[in-house]
Amino acid sequence: MQWVKVLGGVVGAAALLGLGIIVGHFAIPKGADSPAPSASASQDLDLKILETVIEQLDANRIRENLRELSKEPHLATTPRDEALVQLLLQRWQDPESGLDSARTTEYEVLLSFPSGEQPNRVAVVNSTGAILFSCRHSEENLTGEQGGPNVVPPYAAYAPPGTPQGPLVYANQGSEEDFKELQNKGVKLQDSIVLTRYGGVGRGAKAVNAAKYGVAGVLVYTDPKDINDGKSLPNETFPHSWCLPPSGVERGSYFEYFGDPLTPYLPATPSSFRLNSDNASGFPPIPIQPIGFEDAQVLLCNLGGNLAPADWQGGLGCDYNLGPGFRSNGIFPEDGQVNVSVHNRLELRNSSNVLGIIRGAVEPDRYVLYGNHRDSWVHGAVDPSTGTAVLLELSRVLGTLLKKGTWRPRRSIVFASWGAEEFGLIGSTEFTEVSEPRSWALEGIPGAGRAGLTWSGRLQEFFRKLQERAVAYINVDISVFANASLRVQGTPPIQSVVFSAAKQISAPGSSGLSIYDNWIRYYNRSSSVYGLVPSVGTLGAGSDYAPFIHFLGISSMDIAYTYDRSKTSARIYPTYHTAFDTFDYVDKFLDPGFSSHQAVARTAGSVLLRLSDSLFLPLNVSDYSETLRSFLQAAEDLRVLLEQHSISLGPLVTAVERFEGAATVFNQRIATLREGTPDPLQVRMINDQLMLLERTFLNSQAFPEERYYSHVLWAPRTGSVATFPGLSNAYSQAKNTGHEPAAWAEVQRQLSIVVAALEGAAATLRPVADL
């Protein structure tokens, strides 16, 4: 198939690059970090420039970007993905609107694809093995875009090959509780095939949970109740509405970690140490395959056994039974079985990130990062191209000001287009690892990059540089889910800068409200400090911010426009990860006129400029106090049982108080400095404290079993109590084991880790000369 050819081409290019690297190695870097002559070390954010940027961000240009980006499928490492790499380079090297420099960095990473020769197959067979029914191999060609040769058939990336067969069981969302319930009801799971709905737990978890009960294979589908507010008929779904058509199938990665599966903690360079893929962990243990609800209906509505519980029922227009096996009066024989044939293959592929840099005038060694992934499952108009379309428009506006000589930021700005996010945040994660020896630089000499004249070999390392120098990371992946309201996820220090930006910009539509005032109508909370404010969500691991916040401790955020939740309960926009996520889908249903795109561009652009140009970094460390208070309050529910095991919450209470006190005093110091005329080194010292606060919450010893997670406030929480995740999880574990001393010792260890982190955070905010 195609893949082999592509690989060959990339290897050839790599050899040329290797030569370039050797040649370039001896080139002395240009004096690229001397400040521009006019830069003043005391210059603050220029509000006129900010206004200019906001005005120039153009909805129609975003629309045109989106049309170009989504005109063909661009699955990671395919030719179209590589073509988009070139498109980004070209834009960022444009003599009129480009950046100072742009380059790609390449990694050799393990991806998973369906076999070209043997399609994955889901079929109902009778007792002699004859096929009675087959699920579709691909989505229906409704708009002419679903039938192309580059549309990857639906599959579960990283699911192992295999051809399990067995009686069918309905397992709801495939959570641990769901399987426990089936077991309690006496439904035989051993050697069965289970059908599950998307939602509730992660993709991979459905297979992991199933395997524990001896299940042989898993199917997963999207229920109309969960995605279409119940709509399921062809004439009420896309292209007639934004709803998911019956044949639509959500693709996705079923890998349980993030980053390249073979090189955890090491950059996936060609010469790097690699795990043997048999030893790599995090892949689904049994075959799993996604199908559309059209096919799921045939299977589920013919299932026998007892009626499933009320909250397991869905929108397929029939009663959902549990199985095992088919009902007596259905279209299949009662002993009919489901056969799942998965032929996925693991392949090492070259995936590129593209980086575009604007050199800071005063503090070039401080980086404000702004990124999104480039790769999609199919056309990926919404995911990720609504984000990339915004990214390109924002970099165009800033690049134009830069090239005209009107503006240069105080700090460096780094734009990034990540590769292979859909397979597990691979490009962004490799970027944060220790080093990366296959990259090259394209200096910003007009035209020279395209002429191939100035490619200079340059090795880059990011882990330490980012740890020492990164101010914040802004992620705009899907920029528009819907048109109702801004939606921001992030760590507390970014709340204030987002609020400032959102207050200054008008919301789309005729309300006359600012983005902030519109936002507060849809998503709000009552803050003990500020009263009613928009609610900023927490960061999980759903997009490329994950390695930045969890592994590197860089204050991060994700910005988008989203739903009116009173109007839809869709789990996500309905065509997510299907072949129906196309330009027309966005243009007709998601954001006609592109005003929500523009609103996101303006908000994210304003945040970016504030972070790069403000004299004092606009991060408010005091806003962590509310989070810590709420975690502490939740921890109070644990007090009785903790004390029974001689574990005191006292040190935690003290630590939270100390943080609050230190943050308050620190903010007072900034206010006092602002009133005077602080010298540049004083400002730098304060900004270093602001920048590095988030790092103080990292502890690489905290979660030895969680790859990359080391942020003691935002690591995954499985315990039910909404407190510090390590404490919550260990407590939950200890409670389940009863009086196991080792489990309670782990609770004490986790508590000590949190206390140490909070004390540490407070200490770094104190006057620096106090040590």
Added chain:
Amino acid sequence: MQWVKVLGGVVGAAALLGLGIIVGHFAIPKGADSPAPSASASQDLDLKILETVIEQLDANRIRENLRELSKEPHLATTPRDEALVQLLLQRWQDPESGLDSARTTEYEVLLSFPSGEQPNRVAVVNSTGAILFSCRHSEENLTGEQGGPNVVPPYAAYAPPGTPQGPLVYANQGSEEDFKELQNKGVKLQDSIVLTRYGGVGRGAKAVNAAKYGVAGVLVYTDPKDINDGKSLPNETFPHSWCLPPSGVERGSYFEYFGDPLTPYLPATPSSFRLNSDNASGFPPIPIQPIGFEDAQVLLCNLGGNLAPADWQGGLGCDYNLGPGFRSNGIFPEDGQVNVSVHNRLELRNSSNVLGIIRGAVEPDRYVLYGNHRDSWVHGAVDPSTGTAVLLELSRVLGTLLKKGTWRPRRSIVFASWGAEEFGLIGSTEFTEVSEPRSWALEGIPGAGRAGLTWSGRLQEFFRKLQERAVAYINVDISVFANASLRVQGTPPIQSVVFSAAKQISAPGSSGLSIYDNWIRYYNRSSSVYGLVPSVGTLGAGSDYAPFIHFLGISSMDIAYTYDRSKTSARIYPTYHTAFDTFDYVDKFLDPGFSSHQAVARTAGSVLLRLSDSLFLPLNVSDYSETLRSFLQAAEDLRVLLEQHSISLGPLVTAVERFEGAATVFNQRIATLREGTPDPLQVRMINDQLMLLERTFLNSQAFPEERYYSHVLWAPRTGSVATFPGLSNAYSQAKNTGHEPAAWAEVQRQLSIVVAALEGAAATLRPVADL
């Protein structure tokens, strides 16, 4: 006994402190880090101040410091140790010659002491159990100082209690090879007691190795051949010469790691998570007890069995046989056995560090650290008081200039007196861990500290602050081993600043040479860059620099005056860790006149001032290139076998070249900037690169089994090839296992880790705007 009382007192004090902390929590820190008004951000090192400091460092004051410090035994956490804490606080709070502030930080750590009621005992018994001979319980009272109640009897700290008995075997130094050789010779080791000499391997390793062969107990002694250049008679040893008297016994810690044994990676606060001491690792597995060579002679010269190999023979004036058991014509029956009774106890004790701070005028958030431990085994005149005497004189001279208003450093200076070093670098290691909630501040208001008026509760955290802000760590533990030459251990970037300092100061004695020119006569190497230069040694884990370099990646050094190796082959100064290490020993034999002490004070003082006051940090990153080259050269010896296992050295070669290139270009940039008038932020950015280079060599994933070690260049090397330690060790392991694929995979992993670190180091030296 005494200990219980002391503990009670400390607990009471802690309660008061707790109150103080609560009170002080609400006090807003004084604006302690605003630069002094006269400070100029472009001010460079003032050579006149430097000369003044060097001149004012007074040999006689150092002598008087030493007399006071060593007048009584000050074992960690004993009353005299606490009294010295007060002495240090008093000096550093002196209104005429003190620092800006001083305070203590306290940890609750696990120490090991001999039982007060049941002395440890080593005896020869006959077959009925009757005692035929007993080793001394304490050293002979030769100068009136060995008989005091506070002289701790000789013991092996952390050796488990037990009373093993068995036939005696001589096991040389107790190395793995030694035991293998005994086994090869058919000497029965099971259930034996082995007698070993100090040297060759670490203390604890002797017991670890012995236990693998079923040995029941271990004795260890210091052979006159190894310590006294053969001398062993009472009239040729102390107090008649510097040699070790026959009854002298080296005490020491037998703990295999460093830091508090119960709280690895966590600060040893009272509320911290603690391992159960039964689960703690790193303690000797079997009882072990040190004895003097007077007693060892009785045992060893009566041993039976075959003659030990030539290089196992020593200076006790008889043939050393191997055993097992006694010879037929000796003073013991052939079936006489040795009974070892060890009654050591583990105890949680409060140990203090003392910190004294001079606030930086321009960059208070950059710390130059200078430290030594305070605790000794007995009087500890040499170890550690020769270092502390210098520390106090240096802080007096700088404090005086400070209080007079003559001088304030550009960066902050932190003086430290560590507690419980002798038990395993405990005070310094806890200081580097994540947080430390039992400390308090004593502001530098004249007299107020002593009056108890300004104690303000203050929690401190050091790990992150040090990681982000520490420029370098200077350790001066034993400052004078002997009078011949300077001796410096450190990482390459500190070579140049030490050379600059040493060139400027006259060596003691009448040679007229500088310290540098004298040094080069004794210890030198041929550098490919500089020609013949003094050789700077590497840093192991012998003193408090270990956590700074290995755990935190802070450029570190250890400075002392030392031997003419052509005149003595003593393993260390002879009374090391014995009750004969007294003031008179130093005053009469080690450094009469204290000119070597003064030389060390001047050298270390000059280095400290250069690091704190130079505009550009005087760290030369290019000096790492020579080390990397030599490691690479050594790695070439592995090439053939590596390639047989498909492991290429190519990426390593490239990485070393890249580092060299980046360091050279970086130094050129500094030179160019120096010629102009760089603005303060440009200097700061360069200095950040200089300061943080050493951090780039850390990888917390590199050595999962080595507690705290994460520096990929200086972790312990057990492999025989003098290359990168991880590579050397993994190679050696893989070679021994033959063709075990997992072992060769580990070689590739270690190689990838080194390559990533070097690429990373090179990248952080490149122009910062390049990302």
